Amino acid sequence: MSTQVSAGKHTVEQVEAVTIRFVGDSGDGMQLTGTEFTRASALAGNDLATFPDYPAEIRAPAGSLYGVSGYQVNFGAREIHTPGDAPDVLVAMNPAALKTNLADLKPGGMLLVNAGAFTAGNLEKAGYKTNPLEDAALTQTYKLVPVDMNKLTETALAGSGLSSKEVARCKNYFALGLMYWLYSRPIEPQLEAIQRKFAKKPEFASANAAVFKAGHAYGETSEVFYQRYQVPASKLAAGTYRNVTGNFATALGFATVARLTGRQVFLGSYPITPATEILQEMSYFKEHGVVTYQAEDEIAGIGSAIGAAFGGALACTSTSGPGLALKTEMMGLAVITELPLVIVNVQRGGPSTGMPTKTEQADLLMALFGRHGEAPMPVLAAQSPADCFWSAIEAMKIATKWMTPVLLLTDGYLGNGSEPFKVPSLDELPKLQVKYQTVPNYADGAQYMPYLRDDKLVRPWAVPGTPGLEHRVGGLEKDSLSGMVSYDGMNHERMVKTRAQKIRNVVEDVPDVETFGAASGDLLLVSWGGTFGAVRGAAEELQARGKAVSHVHLRWLNPLPKNLGEVLRRFKKVFVPEVNDGQLAFYLRGKFPGVDPLQFNRINGKPIKIGELVGKVLEVL
Amino acid sequence: MSAPVKENPVNKYLRMERMPSIWCPGCGIGTTVNCFARALDESKIPLDNLAVVSGIGCTGRVAGYLNVDSFHTTHGRAIPFATGLQLARPDLKVVVYSGDGDLSAIGGNHFIHAARRNADLLVVMVNNFTYGMTGGQVTPTTFRPAIASTTPYGAFEQTFNMPMLADSCGAVYVARWTAYHVKQLAKSMAEAINKRGFRFIEIAAPCPTLYLRRNKLGEGLDEMKFYKEKSVIRNGVDTREVALDYRKEITVGKFVDRERATLEDAMDQRYKEALGAKYVPYVSPGAAKSQA
CATH class of the missing domain: 3.40.50.920 (Rossmann fold)
Structure with missing residues (x-):
């Protein structure tokens, strides 16, 4: 459904949803460009979903095919479920980006290329024998718009005093300005954002702002475009929204747990793509009762979290597949000691180092069964970037209520992808109460039995230093009542079955599935x-x-x-x-x-x- | 009339109902536990504020005989667990009690990083120069050319000088004693418990069943005599000079005692400097105030 209205010299076509992909060299600033455009869409009230797709190397050789970095955003006036299949618009900053992404562009779609980057050297690096922009088939299949962004950026910055290298790094703002014009976005918020971003380097702030404005003006004056587009605001429920990635939402969820309970949330973790942002984001939350600890390795990450849980903290650890493999022994320790812990696995392509920056769902069976011995634990999987927030809270609630480690699965696509998140008020959040055992629970209050369970088979949580409740837990099998080391075979069988039954009991907190569509x-x-x-x-x-x-x-x-x-x-x-x-x-x-x-x-x-x-x-x- | 039986003053620190222990006759681990109990008595720290964490192996079983909150973690991972516990509960005194295999081999990486960070832990390492519980394999502290079950022709690798390792990584307290030096050890433990930061005490201890027998070095008592004869107390000596060698002189004493900001203090200080009033330091609720 589209309607046409006239606005100045260009008509404005109203469209319901658009998918744009920005692609360029990993040094071209495509993640920034994509993120900034996404923010503008969010400010315009569109529903949206994004998919950043970048190489594992921080800076792959310039112009190479494997160094191409991309950011796709799907935004619309209706509900948006995914970052979109095929882009309607492809913004390609160099030949390698064109070559690796052209096949995805919708036939008839707009192809905006930085013609200035189509030099003999770059064409060769991308494996082109001739310049594809001169190929008639390209113009017949797509709306090709070649713009020499290199040169136009240089012109906009003539006399700025910046080096040619610094000038070249501004060209992504040209592309961004042009896209702002094409999609009828107000430019003021972006100009303010540039000022904020480069507050400490005013010369770059004014340079990027100038290039951004040049890109915007180019759309208006160049006669290349005969129309502009507008995507009306989506009918999202009223409220405050912010655009969140899944990893940020996960971090926010854990920080919220600290707020809800008044207890310390402890994250023991180790950097690993694509999960690192959870640790990074939580490292900022110093006014929320959050303690982050970047350990020396994955095992120490989860080990410190289990230690914190023993001490009474709400503990979590974050990782991705290879890190989960390293954590498995410690996950068994959390199972046998029955301490609350949330393990987040932001899945990536495997096995081994595999494809660190690419998404995959291949850790499901590992999550369910990948520990030695009978070691069941609840497994929850987030369904969207914003759902990571709710999943983190839910996982922590289950962990503390049932005294068990909980595995929360997300993936690279959710972790890096983003969507609008309706910021909840405190009363919309789940009730979360933490209860510690403070008095002896056995023999008329004379003794503490750490494995004396309630009717749901949950054991009490007594923190060290509670007078009269001195106790010892650990990785050896324990007597089913006292928690003392026990090698009795029948006791072991009883404990294995009891731990399994406890996890089955968690089903009372698992909502029934809802069928979308007919019931049969x-x-x-x-x-x-x-x-x-x-x-x-x-x-x-x-x-x-x-x-x-x-x-x-x-x-x-x-x-x-x-x-x-x-x-x-x-x-x-x-x-x-x-x-x-x-x-x-x-x-x-x-x-x-x-x-x-x-x-x-x-x-x-x-x-x-x-x-x-x-x-x-x-x-x- | 017989005199009333006087209770051993260390009994209250031990889980007497768990005795006898799993340790072999002549083993030095029990002796160190006795010293630790005496150190607790002497240091007067409230037992409710003490948590003991151990790894896996013969020494890893120490936690189970102490009448305090304790945790028996997986092999090599006592230090990371204890670091997390300490960060979550700054009100606790956390002690790691484990063996040479657990702390210097599988847990070696955790050891050096905890010392570097100055994690607020007392780490007691009973060094019996072998993996006892798995049957006497070579460890990073087994001397050349001692026999172990995995070096039937004699050990051939360079050993760790653990006091030097701890010192060079930044530990604030480093001492070594043997199972013979019970008085000095108990005093050293009491002193170290009351200090803050990464504190390390190595204790050379006999393993009669595996290490001594296999190397035809006699019984536990013979080894104690050897410790008595060969030990030289050299307090404050440079830790580069305290490496041990097979059947040679044993340098014991307190080698390092200095002050440095702990992990937690350094963290708090940095956040305060960077965030000012916006930083809300975490205040441990403590067990007494933990009621929901």
């Missing part, structure tokens, strides 16, 4: 974690085409929701799309005999695309 039908899409947006989008499209397709999404992977088996059996086919080789499908087959899901698996480091998934479902309907 031809096919049920089942998703978990970060694929929520793409699968919901596909379900909407299939339903709009009249197909008897419904969707359920799993946030809780252990325990699974009570009604899941019944829901699965109401559909002729169950279809599980995942960014792994079929881990949830495998799990469901084991949990629900007779249910044999069809699979769609993408393991290419990118989120699933709605269009591709719709096609796959249509094939099997």
Whole structure:
């Protein structure tokens, strides 16, 4: 749906949703450009979702194909579930960026390129024998807009006194200015943002502002564009919104726990892509009762967190796949000592170092089963960047209520991707109470038994230094009452079964799954974690085409929701799309005999695309 | 009329119901625990404020015999656990009690970083020069050419000089004693408990079942005699000069005693400087005020 209105010399077309991808060299500032444009969209009241896609190397060789960094944003007047399949607009800053991204651009889409970067050297580095901008097929397939941003940036900064290298680094603001013009964004907030960002270097502030304005003016005056676009505000519920990445939302969730409980939140962690931002962001929250500790390694990260939990803190640790592998022994320690702890795993491509900056969902089975011995723990997966906030709080609530470590799965796509987050008021937040045991619980108050459980099988949490409650816990199997070391085989069996039953009992806090669409039908899409947006989008499209397709999404992977088996059996086919080789499908087959899901698996480091998934479902309907 | 039986003054620090201990006759670990109990008595620190963390191995079992809050962690990880506990509960005195294999091999990285940060921990390392509980394998402190189950032809690797390692990483208190020096050890432990920062005490102790037997060095008592004869007290000596060697002189004493901001103090100070009044230091609720 689009309407045309006239505004000055250019018509303004109203569009419902647009996907833009900014691509360039990893030194071209594409993440900044994308983030700034996203903020402008958020200020304009659009719903949105973003997907930054960058190389693992901090600064890969300039102009190389593997050094290309991208940032995709999908913003709209309607509800936005994903960063969008194929971009409507591709902003390519050099030949390598064009080569690696052109195939994704929608036919007829706008291709805005920095023609100034299409030099013989850059063309060769990208493997082009001839200049693709001179290829007639390109102009026939796309709306090609070549702009020599290098030269226009130089012109805008003539006499600025900056070196040519410094001038070249401003060109991303030209692209940004041009996009502001094209999408009818007010420029003042951006000019203020530039002043803030470069407050300590006024010469760069004025240079970037000048280049930004030059880009904006170029749209108005160059006669290259015959129209502009406008994406009206989305009908989001009233409230205060801020754009958040999943990692920031996770950090915010943990900090909120400190506020809700008045207790210390302790994060013991170690840097690892793409989870590092959780530790970085929490390091700023020094007025919120948050203690962050960057340990010497992954094991010390979780070890310090378990120590803090023993001391009575609300403890958490953050990592990604390889780090989770290192933490597994300590996760077993948290299971056997039954101390509350949240372990966040921001999944990335594996195995081993794998693809550090690319997303994947391939740690599900490890999360569920990847510890030695019988070591079950609740597993929760966030479904969107903003949901990371709620998931962090929920995971901490379950951990403290049930005295257990909880694994929270997010992924690189959620961690780095962003969406508007409606900032909740305090009374919209879950109630979270921490209870420590303060009096002896056995033999008429004469003794403390650390493993004397309540009717839900939860053991008490007594912190060190509580008079009369001196106790000792540790990694050896314990007597089922006193917690003393016990090698009695039957006691071990009783403890294994009791710990397992306690985790099964957590199901009372797991909401039933809700079926999106009819309660029964031809096919049920089942998703978990970060694929929520793409699968919901596909379900909407299939339903709009009249197909008897419904969707359920799993946030809780252990325990699974009570009604899941019944829901699965109401559909002729169950279809599980995942960014792994079929881990949830495998799990469901084991949990629900007779249910044999069809699979769609993408393991290419990118989120699933709605269009591709719709096609796959249509094939099997 | 027989005289009333007087209770051993250290009994109240021990879990007498857990005796006898798992340690072999002649083992030096129990002796060090006795010294530790005496140090607790002498230092007068409230037991409610003490937590003992140990790793895995024969010495790792110490936590289980002390009548205080204690945690028996996984192999090598006592220090990271204790650091987290200490940061969460600055009101506690946290002691790490473990062996040479646990602290210098699998936990070696944690050891050097805790010393570098000056984590507020007393680390007691009973050095019996072998992995006892797994059957006498070579450790980073086993001398050349001692026999161990994994070096049947004799050890051949350079050993760690643990006091020098702790000193060079920044520990504020470094001492070494043997299981023979019970008085000095108890005094040293009492002194170290009341100090803040990373404090390290190494104790050479006999392992008669594995290390002594395999190397035909006699019984536990023979080793105590050896410690008595070969030990030289050299307080304040440069830790570069205190490396041990097979059957050679043993330098004991207090080598380092200095002041340096602890991890927690340095953290607080930095945040105060950077954030001013915006920084709200974490105040431990303490156990007494922990009621929900």
